[in-house]
Amino acid sequence: MATMELTKILRFSAAHRLASPALSPKENLRLYGPCVRGHGHNYALEATVRGVVGADGMVMDAAVLERAMRTVIDLVDHRDLTSDVPALIGAVTTGENLALAFYRMIERALPPGRLVRVAVIETENNRFETEAAGEAP
Amino acid sequence: MATMELTKILRFSAAHRLASPALSPKENLRLYGPCVRGHGHNYALEATVRGVVGADGMVMDAAVLERAMRTVIDLVDHRDLTSDVPALIGAVTTGENLALAFYRMIERALPPGRLVRVAVIETENNRFETEAAGEAP
Amino acid sequence: MATMELTKILRFSAAHRLASPALSPKENLRLYGPCVRGHGHNYALEATVRGVVGADGMVMDAAVLERAMRTVIDLVDHRDLTSDVPALIGAVTTGENLALAFYRMIERALPPGRLVRVAVIETENNRFETEAAGEAP
Amino acid sequence: MATMELTKILRFSAAHRLASPALSPKENLRLYGPCVRGHGHNYALEATVRGVVGADGMVMDAAVLERAMRTVIDLVDHRDLTSDVPALIGAVTTGENLALAFYRMIERALPPGRLVRVAVIETENNRFETEAAGEAP
Amino acid sequence: MATMELTKILRFSAAHRLASPALSPKENLRLYGPCVRGHGHNYALEATVRGVVGADGMVMDAAVLERAMRTVIDLVDHRDLTSDVPALIGAVTTGENLALAFYRMIERALPPGRLVRVAVIETENNRFETEAAGEAP
Amino acid sequence: MATMELTKILRFSAAHRLASPALSPKENLRLYGPCVRGHGHNYALEATVRGVVGADGMVMDAAVLERAMRTVIDLVDHRDLTSDVPALIGAVTTGENLALAFYRMIERALPPGRLVRVAVIETENNRFETEAAGEAP
16 A cells, blocks of 8 residues: 655744753853854744545545644744743753654644654754654753 | 655646545535635645666656656646546545555656655645555545 | 835635636637636735834734735635635636735725735736726726 | 846844833733744845946945845844844834834945835745835834 | 736746956956856746736736747746857846846837836845836946 | 754855767757756755754754855855866766765765765756765766
8 A cells, every 4th residue: 555644834933042051151152153042933843644545535634733733833833932831941942852842742642653754944944853752852 | 876866846736626425515524624615726746766877967867757747747737636637537636646646647657666756735834745656546 | 204014925725717708618718728727726915005113113913914814815715716706706817806806805804095005926927916906897 | 227126135033022111011912912922033134225237237236235234134143133132122123113223224334325125024924114214213 | 997017937047157358357356256157046037017907807918928038038048148148248147137138128029018027036135126128238 | 762854955056067078969968958058056955964862952063064065065156067166077967966976075074974865956846865975976
């Protein structure tokens, strides 16, 4: 049977700054460069599910996938990721850590075993993509 | 030897509506939502071939891939997918079923074993991708 | 005082076909080419208001403009423009006629004298823009 | 003589929140909606100069226009517009107020009478454009 | 009567380099920077016609405008603008000079008085636009 | 442990023409079509690294990846790929050969074993991607 992937893309606008509480301001600046300052992005969030195409012609109802992704969007849109999102407290909000956290949140909101990939796009120059959420950062 | 993938992207504009003849209007509405009504898209069709790079510096002449894809575009561009395309009659024209049907059509128009992936992009929010055509829907 | 323009862009997916009831199929084909067949687009709708910037830092609350544009979007999204939209019945749904009709609908939903421009984008190749709605087509 | 316009587009990423110090939190929320919360954007800044085309085939050296725009970009990129940019202190950082402020800053950095338009694009849905800077907000 | 503008956008890929035969290599480098070296772009060409909307719902048949623009595209696509295009010989192929030359070529291919604007987009950062062709450069 | 991919995208503008010195002009024309003539593109270069996310929340410092990619960009931006880039002399500058050459150059500039994919995008219609550089062309 042919397998199929459905990818849905949603957008949100959020602020963040990159700094580890374990480091001095100087070390943070060396590590994260201009991203230590408060700034923000129009992010895109991509989530991909895989499976076989059913009799209804769908691998998964796109509305189901969208609903699962909205559990993320509702928490992060028009927010400061560094301070306003409980699920992200304690994590440096790099694109990598966002992708891992969003993967886990979307996975929990979907039927088991269907999510295969999550990507976070920060700007037209940077894309972060993970195929498995692993442990919490 | 390094393998290479060439992906070509072409665009077409078509109408469609999602409804299964096996279901009542009410069931179709519950299943397909607003897509049960006639509407349309500027679709993008992506096809990917893979291989090694030849002495001519190409994995496949892009004009050959384009010609194969045009066998699809010529059938669907400026058409109603639900009623005007013989190859799609009987299928619910979800992005998934389009991707499967287009995969088979492009595969037949190319040298055997070269096509590896076909994607159908409905809008900037939805992408459907398959790596193998499987049986007819 | 400096004047300012706010342009909001919303998207919708719709089907249409171009054919005048006053013409024969042959004449319609000569006039509208492949657009005489049922097809569709991911349209973008742009509306622009102009004015001076108030003490709140806004030329108009963007939510007010969005609400006015939604009166259009709600009528046309996931519809067949040729047959399903009462406000368009009798008009050939060219980009020009859509822009004129949408201008009038948005104008009625806004405070008088604020709307200055409406554009309809059919594809990445075609843009239709009007600065005043004039009489009904 | 034909007149020509050169438009240059540069991008920056910044945080902001919309709230007037003169208003209560409740009033700010009613006026600015979710934008009262800290969030951010990948902004685009467009500046347009007009004139006749010289013997060098240019209306203005694009490097001169870019340099003038960089006086803005250097102040706002990877910053929080609400708190970190002296030139914006006291202004609610709506797209409109940003466009007015950036107009004045670019105008000062260019030969007199050349700048004709500045636009700030917040997201793919919102564009703010001014043709004359007027007085300070 | 409402006026309407139709803008059509076509794309072409071409090489060019900026250097005036009247200048020394050093002067050309100072004036044109890295553009003195051979390089190229995926250009976009935009042409706008204006008028009233006719009984056919069109301000101008889009196929007529496209045909006029193809007289340019056919000359410049997959060419070196500096050496291969007779109509451009002797001109420094800045975006400005291209816009002026293309305006004249498209104007000649259209019914008189209909063309109102031509834009040449070199990259996502640079746009050149003219509203009247004026004399030859 | 979850693996992560970081993809960085940079752009450059370059000229090229496709022709093999081993072939006659007629054979080159038959093989490469209009690409035998000098032309050019706004290219995008994508490079992807893979790994586990470290304590700093990053799979690799994006500035390190950007620096490695700049070793390519500095050689090819605003250049004629056919004649001006020593590393490409003797290769037909197809998208495939560019992707292979750029893969090797970026790989040499990065810590071993981190680069997993390089893509060259010539236009919105053509993408060339390789996962391993293989031998020199």
